[in-house]
Every structure is written in C-alpha cells, then in structure tokens.
Amino acid sequence: MTTATTSVEISYLEAISQALDEEMARDERVFLMGEDIGAYGGAFKITEGFLQKYGEWRVLDTPLAESGFVGAAIGAAMMGLRPVVEMQFADFISCAFDQITEVAAKNHYRWGAAVPMVIRAPFGGGVHGGPFHSECPEGWFFHSPGLKLVAPSTPYDAKGLLKAAIRDPNPVIYFEHKFLYRRIKATLPQHDYIVPIGKADVKRAGNDISVITYGAMVHLALEAAQLLAQEGIDLDVVDLRTLIPLDKETVYGSVRKTGKAILLHEDNKTGGIGAEVAALLAEECFDCLDGPIVRIAPPDTPVPFSTPLEEFFLPKTGDIVEAARKLAAY
Amino acid sequence: MDIEMVSQHIKRADLLQMYYYLLLTRSLEDRITALYRQGRIVGGCYTSHGMEAIAVGYASAIERDDVIAPFHRDMGAFLIRGITPGEVLAQYLGKRTGPTKGKDGNVHMGDLKRGVLGFVSHLADNLPVATGAALAFKIRGESRVVVAGTGDGGTSRGDFHEAMNFAAVRKLPVVFFCNNNQYAYSTPQRLQMAITDVVDRAMAYGMPGEIVDGNDVAAVYLASKRAAARARAGEGPTFLEFKTMRMHGHSEHDAAKYVPHELLEEWKAKDPILKAERLLTQLGYGDEGYFQEVADRAKKEVEAGLEFADHSPLPEGREVLEGVFASEEEVQS
Ligand SMILES: Cc1ncc(C[n+]2csc(CCOP(=O)(O)OP(=O)(O)O)c2C)c(N)n1
Numbered sequence: 001m002t003t004a005t006t007s008v009e010i011s012y013l014e015a016i017s018q019a020l021d022e023e024m025a026r027d028e029r030v031f032l033m034g035e036d037i038g039a040y041g042g043a044f045k046i047t048e049g050f051l052q053k054y055g056e057w058r059v060l061d062t063p064l065a066e067s068g069f070v071g072a073a074i075g076a077a078m079m080g081l082r083p084v085v086e087m088q089f090a091d092f093i094s095c096a097f098d099q100i101t102e103v104a105a106k107n108h109y110r111w112g113a114a115v116p117m118v119i120r121a122p123f124g125g126g127v128h129g130g131p132f133h134s135e136c137p138e139g140w141f142f143h144s145p146g147l148k149l150v151a152p153s154t155p156y157d158a159k160g161l162l163k164a165a166i167r168d169p170n171p172v173i174y175f176e177h178k179f180l181y182r183r184i185k186a187t188l189p190q191h192d193y194i195v196p197i198g199k200a201d202v203k204r205a206g207n208d209i210s211v212i213t214y215g216a217m218v219h220l221a222l223e224a225a226q227l228l229a230q231e232g233i234d235l236d237v238v239d240l241r242t243l244i245p246l247d248k249e250t251v252y253g254s255v256r257k258t259g260k261a262i263l264l265h266e267d268n269k270t271g272g273i274g275a276e277v278a279a280l281l282a283e284e285c286f287d288c289l290d291g292p293i294v295r296i297a298p299p300d301t302p303v304p305f306s307t308p309l310e311e312f313f314l315p316k317t318g319d320i321v322e323a324a325r326k327l328a329a330y
Numbered sequence: 331m332d333i334e335m336v337s338q339h340i341k342r343a344d345l346l347q348m349y350y351y352l353l354l355t356r357s358l359e360d361r362i363t364a365l366y367r368q369g370r371i372v373g374g375c376y377t378s379h380g381m382e383a384i385a386v387g388y389a390s391a392i393e394r395d396d397v398i399a400p401f402h403r404d405m406g407a408f409l410i411r412g413i414t415p416g417e418v419l420a421q422y423l424g425k426r427t428g429p430t431k432g433k434d435g436n437v438h439m440g441d442l443k444r445g446v447l448g449f450v451s452h453l454a455d456n457l458p459v460a461t462g463a464a465l466a467f468k469i470r471g472e473s474r475v476v477v478a479g480t481g482d483g484g485t486s487r488g489d490f491h492e493a494m495n496f497a498a499v500r501k502l503p504v505v506f507f508c509n510n511n512q513y514a515y516s517t518p519q520r521l522q523m524a525i526t527d528v529v530d531r532a533m534a535y536g537m538p539g540e541i542v543d544g545n546d547v548a549a550v551y552l553a554s555k556r557a558a559a560r561a562r563a564g565e566g567p568t569f570l571e572f573k574t575m576r577m578h579g580h581s582e583h584d585a586a587k588y589v590p591h592e593l594l595e596e597w598k599a600k601d602p603i604l605k606a607e608r609l610l611t612q613l614g615y616g617d618e619g620y621f622q623e624v625a626d627r628a629k630k631e632v633e634a635g636l637e638f639a640d641h642s643p644l645p646e647g648r649e650v651l652e653g654v655f656a657s658e659e660e661v662q663s
Contacts, residue, residue: 039588040516063486063522064453064514088515095452095487128372130435132451304650305373306424306432312647 010188013181015155016120017046019162020084022192024054027082030166031058033069034086034120043088044122044181066095070119074104074171077117082166090123090175091135104171105146118165119173123151124216124266125314126179130305136215136267138175138243142276148197149243151175153218155186157241160195168197177216184219200247202254206234209324210254212277213264214240217315221264224320233328243273251277252285259290260327264315269297291330294323331548333612339552342615348390348547349606349616353628355382355406356603358415361632362422366582371422373435378403380545380577383602384509386410387550388477388570392558399447399460399478402437403509403576411444415635425642432645433653442662453484457493457506464502464561475561477554479507483514485528491535494569498535501566505557506532508569509544511576516588532569544572545602548609575600 038061041048062069073083125134152158165172211221225235263274359377366375385406421428429439440448460478467474532539557568575597579586610616
C-alpha cells in the first residue's frame with residue numbers, strides 16, 4: 001500500500017491529539033472526560049482547543065475524583081458511548097483501581113456487558129517527577145483479565161494504537177510515555193490508519209540477540225543497537241506495543257531466530273512484564289535458547305526524585321550494551 | 331477579626347509569632363519560586379502565596395504532641411512543626427539533608443518525630459490516614475488531636491468522604507479543613523461541586539462545620555483552637571472551610587489564564603500579610619519599623635537555609651536502594 005504523507009513532522013504528543021481529534025470527528029459517540037482537559041487543554045495540553053471544537057458535553061472537565069469518572073465512563077460505555085478518560089498522571093490511576101479491575105475488567109465475562117472505553121495514562125520517569133508523577137503502573141493491570149493494555153513508543157504507533165483502542169469493544173488502558181511527548185517526532189501518513197492491538201513490531205531487525213521491550217525503553221534499545229553494531233553484535237529490537245494481549249508469536253519468532261533474549265522495561269523488575277515473558281520463553285522456546293534470559297529493569301523501589309537517584313534507578317544504554325556483550329559470548 | 335476578640339483570646343506573643351511565620355513562609359516560597367525560574371528546582375513547584383494564614387493559623391493553634399497531615403499549600407505548617415527552611419530547600423534541591431533524603435521532592439515530606447504525616451500527591455489519600463492516627467489516640471486514651479486538610483478539589487475524592495464519615499461515627503479527635511481557594515488546578519469550584527460552601531459536606535456526616543476567613547490568621551487560629559478543643563474533649567471531629575484564593579498558578583509553570591483578573595485584584599487587597607499587619611497595628615503590637623525588621627529576619631533565615639542546602643551533598647545513586655523496608659527500631663511507640 002502506498003501511503004500519502006504530510007511533509008511536516010509531528011510529535012508523539014501531537015499524534016495523540018490527532019488521534020483523539022480524528023476519532024471524535026469520525027464517531028460522535030466518542031467523548032472525553034478528565035481533570036482540566038477542557039478550557040485548560042489538559043496538564044500536558046493534549047486536548048488544547050477541543051472544548052471550543054466539540055463543546056462541553058464531549059469534552060468534560062470532571063471533579064477531582066478518578067474512581068467517580070472512571071465509573072461514569074464504564075456506565076456511559078455500556079449505554080453505547082465511547083468514553084476516553086484522561087488520568088492527569090498515570091500514578092493517579094490507583095484511585096480508580098477498583099472500578100477498573102472489578103467493574104470494567106469483569107463486566108463482560110460475568111454478564112456479557114461490553115465496556116468499550118479507553119483510559120489514557122501518561123506514565124514513566126526521566127522527568128524529575130518523583131514517586132507520585134513517574135510511575136509505570138502497567139504491572140498492576142497486567143494481572144487483571146478483561147483489560148487490554150497498550151504502550152506505544154513512536155508517533156506512528158501512538159496515533160494508530162489510540163484509534164484502535166477507541167474502536168475496540170473492550171476497556172483499554174493506553175499508557176503514553178510522557179518522556180516521549182515532545183522528544184520523539186515523525187512524519188505520519190495522511191490517511192486514516194490503525195495499529196492493531198495485539199501486534200508487536202520489530203523496530204530493528206537483527207540476528208544475534210533479541211531485546212524485547214516497550215515504551216520509552218524502545219529508544220534506549222535502538223541506541224544500544226547502534227553502538228553494538230559497531231562491535232558486530234546485531235540486536236533484534238521487538239517493541240511489544242501491546243502488553244495484553246501479548247503478541248507471543250512475534251516474541252517467539254525473534255527468540256527462535258537469535259537464541260538469546262534481553263527483556264527490558266522501566267517498570268520495576270519483580271513481577272514485571274519481563275518476568276512473564278521470561279516464563280513464556282522458558283515454556284515455549286527453551287530448546288532454542290543459547291544463553292540465559294536476561295532482564296534489565298529498575299530496582300524494586302519507588303521512583304526517586306533527586307537526579308542522581310533517578311539516574312541510578314532508570315535503565316541505561318550502557319546496561320543493554322554490557323548485557324549484550326556478555327550474552328554474545330555464549 | 332474583631333479586635334476585642336483577638337486581644338482577649340490570643341496572646342500577643344502568639345500573634346507576633348504567627349506574623350513571623352507568615353513572613354517566613356512568604357519569603358521561603360518566593361525564594362523557591364526564584365530558584366525554580368532559574369531552573370535550579372526541577373519538578374512541581376506549588377506555593378501557598380496569598381493563603382499563608384491557613385497553615386500558619388492551624389499549626390499555631392495546636393500542641394507539640396498533636397499531629398498534622400498537611401496539604402500541598404501548607405508550607406507554614408511544616409515550618410511551625412520545626413522543619414527548617416534549610417531542610418525544605420534541601421528537599422526542593424533533591425539533597426540528602428532534606429526530610430526525604432532526595433527520594434521525593436517539593437512539599438512531599440513528613441517526619442513522625444515532628445508530628446507531620448508525609449504528604450501524598452494523590453489528593454485526600456492522607457485523610458483516612460489522619461483518621462487512623464486519631465483512632466490510635468482515642469484507643470490509648472491520649473489527649474492528642476490530628477489536623478488534616480485538603481483543597482476544594484480534594485473534597486471530591488471518595489477518601490475524603492470515607493474519612494469524614496468514619497471519624498464522625500467514632501467521634502475521633504480530628505480537625506478536618508478545606509482550603510477553599512476556588513480553583514483546583516484550572517477547574518473552578520462550580521465544576522467541582524454543586525454547592526457554594528464546601529462546609530455543607532460536613533452536615534451529611536453529622537459533623538459540625540464552620541466557614542472561616544482563610545486570609546485572617548487570627549480567625550483561622552481561633553477556629554482551629556475551638557475545633558481542637560472539641561476534639562480533645564471527646565466530642566468528635568469538626569470541619570473548617572477556610573475561604574481563600576489561589577494567587578499564583580496551580581504550579582509555577584502555570585500562568586493561570588483561566589482565572590479572571592478582577593478576582594485576583596479583589597483578593598490581592600485581602601492579602602493575609604496585609605491583614606495581619608493591619609491587625610497588629612490596631613492592637614498596637616507593631617508598626618512599619620517592626621514589620622520591616624521581621625521581614626529582614628525572615629529573609630535572613632531563608633538565606634541561611636539556602637546556604638545550608640547549597641552546601642549539602644546530593645545523594646549517591648545507589649542510595650535509591652535504601653529504605654524500602656523499615657527496621658524494628660524505627661517503629662513509633
Ligand atoms: C487523586 C489525584 N488526582 C489528580 C491529581 C493532580 N492534581 C494535583 S493538585 C490538583 C488540583 C488540586 O486542587 P485542590 O484540591 O482544590 O487544591 P489546590 O491546589 O487548589 O490548593 C490536581 C488535579 C492529584 N494530585 N491527585
């Protein structure tokens with residue numbers, strides 16, 4: 001398929017705005033709720049100008065009550081609307097935990113009621129946010145059947161996955177990495193497209209070692225791949241893009257090719273997504289592994305505030321390079 | 331505040347002390363804002379500019395072994411509990427000598443030894459916790475109280491309502507307050523709740539409430555004293571609504587264009603420091619010269635604090651691994 005492209009590059013943040021705008025224009029059932037998303041345009045300005053364009057019944061400023069507005073989104077979704085709610089920071093999703101895990105996730109399984117809604121959650125560190133504005137809470141929901149979880153790493157995926165999430169008949173949590181908002185840019189196709197939920201993407205094809213990752217860490221892996229290429233170590237960088245349902249085939253395909261796997265994420269190590277992927281690889285790809293499965297992730301602590309602490313905490317390109325060198329020697 | 335009332339019920343020394351803390355708060359937060367503008371403070375920077383009387387008033391009205399669960403615009407309360415400007419600045423600069431040793435930033439700090447429950451970003455999260463602290467006092471038969479607050483926005487959260495209800499049912503020694511500064515980030519009160527006075531929320535829990543001029547430190551002090559006395563006497567919680575106005579943006583990055591200019595002008599005239607000075611003048615407790623002297627003293631203390639913070643070390647990276655779990659010795663008795 002040939003794709004018409006605009007010549008202007010847009011940021012990851014603008015890609016998210018565009019997806020919301022286009023979906024709202026395309027489908028009048030789509031509406032937004034969240035704190036300060038109206039006149040103010042949202043804490044990160046994702047919905048700037050939306051209130052003027054779509055009016056106050058499609059862009060609703062809510063009271064400061066995450067459980068309340070997530071619950072309301074569930075109700076509206078069951079009545080046939082397509083709510084997209086914004087957490088001001090992903091961290092505050094904990095206030096809505098009960099509605100998400102007990103109501104949204106289980107309604108369809110229990111009594112057949114579809115809950116087509118999206119929760120946008122700006123997550124991740126590297127922005128000096130400290131313990132309450134930097135969290136990666138995807139692990140909490142990874143263990144809750146009934147939810148879909150996505151976490152794009154590029155403007156293209158950000159736009160396409162948000163559209164897919166809005167069109168999905170299930171509750172989807174959309175983890176958007178706030179470190180990437182204004183740092184990553186790309187030229188996107190002009191036509192309407194989606195990135196299907198449940199499909200990983202090989203962001204760099206290579207033969208020696210698989211790095212399986214998502215979110216901002218994808219860019220770290222790509223940086224490491226460039227450095228390692230100079231030493232003749234060829235990384236296969238798999239961007240999961242969707243965490244639930246996990247694209248096992250792409251993951252297995254990569255590891256069957258390389259025989260070695262590094263699992264990289266920004267969420268802390270214990271019980272993280274890397275742990276699950278490691279278990280799957282042990283179950284399904286044991287006979288093609290040529291070395292130990294390696295996990296790179298922050299330690300099991302909250303995300304710290306002070307710069308030296310946060311730098312120590314977050315995975316670094318050097319960690320990947322080092323791990324890859326060791327693995328290459330197997 | 332009525333002069334008679336003040337002179338009868340507030341000691342001169344206490345009032346002068348409160349005035350000092352108003353200025354110390356203003357001076358410290360102005361310094362923090364300047365550091366933020368210079369890019370030396372990263373992350374969020376929320377101030378209590380124009381609302382200083384609330385924290386100064388309630389924290390002055392309680393006893394040493396009482397406990398507070400302050401809000402993110404309660405700098406004065408941290409100071410009155412003995413967290414020094416130096417420690418505060420160290421906290422903002424991510425230094426090891428701040429109360430969280432660099433683990434957290436800005437007003438996200440606490441210290442059990444000084445009776446301060448550490449602030450949690452998630453608004454109203456600390457209100458049930460404050461209720462639990464009061465429960466411990468009640469169970470042990472102690473005459474201690476807890477003062478716990480949130481903003482008008484924070485009163486929309488379930489945790490606020492759950493805490494109020496539980497405290498009222500068990501007549502726990504808590505004073506709940508709301509600093510009603512009319513905005514929650516960009517959200518005006520009318521989009522937050524369908525009532526004009528937040529205090530109406532108290533009625534539903536069978537709790538007495540009171541509306542107080544939040545810019546009048548004497549009024550805040552006296553209302554807090556009454557509520558604390560009630561709590562200490564075993565009569566249960568009280569809810570105080572401190573009416574005020576947020577004079578800066580939500581955080582220093584926010585120009586707050588959504589706030590009508592006239593509203594700010596109106597409230598500028600009600601500045602808590604001006605109000606306090608008027609009161610002190612009327613009472614004959616102070617004059618221009620004295621005010622200037624106190625302002626200089628506050629400024630000096632802030633500069634000394636900055637010196638301390640500047641000379642404090644940053645934590646080392648691997649200190650991030652420390653402190654996930656507590657040891658037996660650290661448990662409060
Ligand atoms: C549960 C939760 N959701 C969202 C936020 C983000 N946030 C921080 S302060 C704030 C507004 C607070 O308003 P209010 O309670 O009125 O206090 P004010 O800042 O006006 O003093 C918001 C939305 C938060 N801290 N906690």
